[in-house]
Amino acid sequence: MPSTAKSSASAANHLTIPATWYHDAGIYKMECEKLFYSEWLLFCHETLLPSPGHYVAYTVAGRPILVLRGKDGQLKGFHNVCRHRAxxxxxxxxxxxxxxxxxxxxxxxxxxxxLCKAPGFGGDEKSLCDRTSLFPVHVKNVDGLVFICMAAKPPSFEKSIGDLPAALKGSGIESFKFFDTAAHPLKCNWKTYIENYMEGYHIPILHPELNRDVDMATYKVVPAERIARHETGLKPGREKEAANTGLWIWLWPNVALNIYKNGMNLEIVNPTGPETTELRYCYMFKDLSKEAEPENRKTIxxxxxxxxxxIDICEIVQKNLHAGVYEAGELSPRHENGVVYFHDLVRAVHAKPA
Ligand code: FES
Ligand SMILES: [Fe+2]
Incomplete structure (x- = not known):
């Protein structure tokens, strides 16, 4: 680090977590073990699993997971890894x-x-079936939000989702219908992207289209138990035009529910490596009729x-976090209280005994 650099830190304000936490492979592995393989995580929306046989399968923080609706109508979760040769x-x-x-x-x-069949295996197929099952994963469903936990003994689900049920009361998300999914690969650590979600400070500079609608004088992020909620007024005259008039809620560790006036984008920030992440979007709308399509498309x-x-700014930030000059920076007391809350939870994970 340049020895002449002036530190901007003051005792009153918070510093970011250290730059190494965004790229070090050992730290990423530790976060996977203590967080992603231990906590409840939002996996998908139930609308993708309407009847027996429907499934969703993707890799969560490096581990392939499969959730399906069983013949009994219940949701079941498994590691998507065959017990034969993986x-x-x-x-x-x-x-x-x-x-x-x-x-x-x-x-x-x-x-x-x-296991019920191992065609052509030879030997005692029945005995093989009797002793072979997929590795299970815990599944919970709240208002259509499907969560998984890979831990053998999951932590309290109610504690994990904190104030989310209260924040969603009256949002109407249970009436939204599935429209489409999208995925975006990112060249940054999962925390780099979450932090960007946790503040509106960058809106006037980075998002001209959003800035047309949002009144930054009233913009605030309100952290609560395991969640943070963005609240803002709209610029005068933009009430009718603005798509983003609803609720934007983040849930620890890696989910955002962007609720618009006509629907929702359920956003999962899925780590794929120390410096790579995948954004998984699920768009849902109240009205899927032809008449509603232009408005729905406009939202997307x-x-x-x-x-x-x-994505562009997070990838720029990620490169600089890894470049070895910047170690930590000072967070805005006016705008970055959500980032502070996120960092507190990240620090608690790092402090957890192995
Ligand atoms: S790896 Fe699954 S059947 Fe062989
Ligand atoms: Fe942004």
Whole structure:
């Protein structure tokens, strides 16, 4: 670090977490173990799992996970790893399947995850089936939000989702219908992107389209238990035009529910490596009729525009976090209290015993 650099830190304000936490491979691994493999995580929306056989499969922080609706109508979760030679059982994506047939040698599991056929295996197939099941993952569903936990003994679900149920009261999300998914790859650590979500400070500079609507004088981020809620007034005359008039809620550690006047984008910030992340979007709307389509498309277009701007800045920031000059910076008391709250939770994870 340049020895002549002036520190801007004052006792009154908060400093960011250290730059190494955004790129060090050991720290990433520790966060996966203590956080992503231990906590409840939002996995998808139930609308993708309407009837028995529907499934969603993707890799969460490096571990392929599969959630499906069983023949009994219940949601079940498994590691998407075949007990034979570790192939994915189902190809990643979402859809409907009659059976869980492994894509490698065709072992078949029932919707409880128990092996029921190992075609051509030879030997005692029945005994093999009796002792072989997919590794289970815990699943919970709250108002259509499907959560998983990979830990053998999950922490309290109610504690994990904190004030989310209260924040969603009256939002109407249960009436939204599935429209489309989208995924964006990012070259940055998952925390780099979350921090960007946790403040509106950058809106006037980075997001001209959003800045047309949002009144920064009233903009605030209100942290509560495990969540943070963005609150803002709109610029005079923009009430009718603005798509983003609803609720923007972040849930620890990696989810945002962007609720618009006509629907929602459920945003999952999925870590894929120390310096790579995947944004998984699920767009849902109140009205899927032809008449509502232009308004729905407008919402998605704005979301894509803003996301592109956020991705570009996060990738720039990520490079500088790794460049070895910057160590930590001072956070705005007016605008970055949400970032402070996020950092407090990250620090608590780092302080947890292994
Ligand atoms: S790896 Fe699944 S059947 Fe062989
Ligand atoms: Fe942004």
């Amino acid at each position: 192939s994915l059982v189902l190809k990643e994506g979402h859809g409907k399947t009659e059976v869980l047939r492994c894509m490698y040698h065709g072992w078949v599991y029932d919707t409880n995850g128990d 277009d704005l979301s894509f525009t803003v996301t592109r701007q956020d």
